[in-house]
Amino acid sequence: MEKLTRNEIDYNLTTLKGWKVEDDGIVKDFVFKDFKEALSIINAIGVVAEELNHHPEFYNVYNKLDIRLSTHDVGGVTLKDFELAHEIEEICNK
Amino acid sequence: MEKLTRNEIDYNLTTLKGWKVEDDGIVKDFVFKDFKEALSIINAIGVVAEELNHHPEFYNVYNKLDIRLSTHDVGGVTLKDFELAHEIEEICNK
Numbered sequence: 001m002e003k004l005t006r007n008e009i010d011y012n013l014t015t016l017k018g019w020k021v022e023d024d025g026i027v028k029d030f031v032f033k034d035f036k037e038a039l040s041i042i043n044a045i046g047v048v049a050e051e052l053n054h055h056p057e058f059y060n061v062y063n064k065l066d067i068r069l070s071t072h073d074v075g076g077v078t079l080k081d082f083e084l085a086h087e088i089e090e091i092c093n094k
Numbered sequence: 095m096e097k098l099t100r101n102e103i104d105y106n107l108t109t110l111k112g113w114k115v116e117d118d119g120i121v122k123d124f125v126f127k128d129f130k131e132a133l134s135i136i137n138a139i140g141v142v143a144e145e146l147n148h149h150p151e152f153y154n155v156y157n158k159l160d161i162r163l164s165t166h167d168v169g170g171v172t173l174k175d176f177e178l179a180h181e182i183e184e185i186c187n188k
Contacts, residue, residue, distance in 0.1 A: 035149055039140050046133050055129055061151040 003076035025070030048087045097170035119164030
């Protein structure tokens with residue numbers, strides 16, 4: 001997987017809603033109804049993350065879930081992060 | 095629940111292994127075998143958190159799980175945080 005340039009990242013971000021660049025990753029902060037919902041979303045994303053063998057950074061407290069995607073091997077953002085971001089959007093918009 | 099003084103926090107910390115004070119909370123960083131194990135620990139802690147109606151801050155990436163406990167209502171650490179910390183230890187040492 002190749003590290004994307006800033007232009008490539010910006011282009012790919014246009015295909016997503018609410019995601020932005022932060023340092024060497026892409027991030028989005030979600031707010032759910034309660035802890036139970038946040039946890040069930042984490043679990044659903046976990047299944048996809050295992051399938052893709054690509055794991056998000058989760059920061060959760062109660063109903064809040066901040067997600068950060070980055071490809072640590074290359075120290076930046078790759079298409080793998082966008083693939084996972086799209087899967088996350090699908091899970092959260094169900 | 096009353097906010098504990100620094101002395102009271104330090105005293106309570108002697109009953110736990112690997113926890114320390116950080117800002118207005120107590121924290122411990124865990125490392126598990128893999129993502130699956132980290133996630134199952136998050137879920138087990140989630141059950142207890144719901145029972146206690148007191149939720150940790152989780153930061154997870156792959157097999158790493160950083161936990162921070164704080165009682166937001168009082169802006170500090172209370173006995174509720176220590177109760178949860180003990181439950182977390184029990185879960186992680188199973």
